[in-house]
Amino acid sequence: MATETTLILFKPDTIEKNLSGTVLQRFLAENLTIRGIKMMTLSDELLAEHYAHVADKPFFPEIVAFMQKTPVIALALEGDNAISRVRDLLGPTNSQEAPAGTLRGDFGETMMINVCHASDSTETAAAELKRFFNEGEIFSF
Numbered sequence: 001m002a003t004e005t006t007l008i009l010f011k012p013d014t015i016e017k018n019l020s021g022t023v024l025q026r027f028l029a030e031n032l033t034i035r036g037i038k039m040m041t042l043s044d045e046l047l048a049e050h051y052a053h054v055a056d057k058p059f060f061p062e063i064v065a066f067m068q069k070t071p072v073i074a075l076a077l078e079g080d081n082a083i084s085r086v087r088d089l090l091g092p093t094n095s096q097e098a099p100a101g102t103l104r105g106d107f108g109e110t111m112m113i114n115v116c117h118a119s120d121s122t123e124t125a126a127a128e129l130k131r132f133f134n135e136g137e138i139f140s141f
């Protein structure tokens with residue numbers, strides 16, 4: 001098993017419903033370790049970069065408006081196979097298709113209002129950790 005660090009964003013629905021503690025607890029209960037955590041607002045530029053792969057979709061402006069509704073919480077989580085395990089804990093992108101027991105199944109509403117973003121590969125995790133955390137904000141101990 002590979003030790004990996006993944007980037008998670010608690011989206012505005014999680015913040016507004018005061019579910020941050022519940023969601024964090026689900027991750028920590030799976031033996032994933034916090035290496036970095038911060039609250040931040042997301043600029044148009046950052047969102048254009050983060051969602052570049054859907055920038056040409058009709059729903060893109062809606063995503064930007066949604067992701068700017070409140071600050072988000074960015075989390076760097078480390079553990080064995082953290083990238084795929086976190087995505088399994090979240091369930092499929094579309095909350096309506098997510099089974100009970102997954103975070104999106106239990107707390108998500110739609111394709112967009114879906115609790116968290118999480119990196120989907122080692123390459124995106126490395127790029128996303130750099131995107132959301134500055135030098136010195138991710139800790140090894």
Ligand SMILES: Nc1ncnc2c1ncn2[C@@H]1O[C@H](COP(=O)(O)OP(=O)(O)OP(=O)(O)O)[C@@H](O)[C@H]1O
Pocket residue numbers: 054059063092093111112113114116117118119120
């Ligand atoms: N059909 C859609 N309608 C509205 N929003 C969508 C739709 N498809 C995707 N999105 C939004 O775009 C985000 C990025 O889509 P992507 O296909 O990369 O899914 P994902 O990688 O599972 O999601 P995320 O990047 O949030 O973890 C989704 O999380 C969702 O917020």
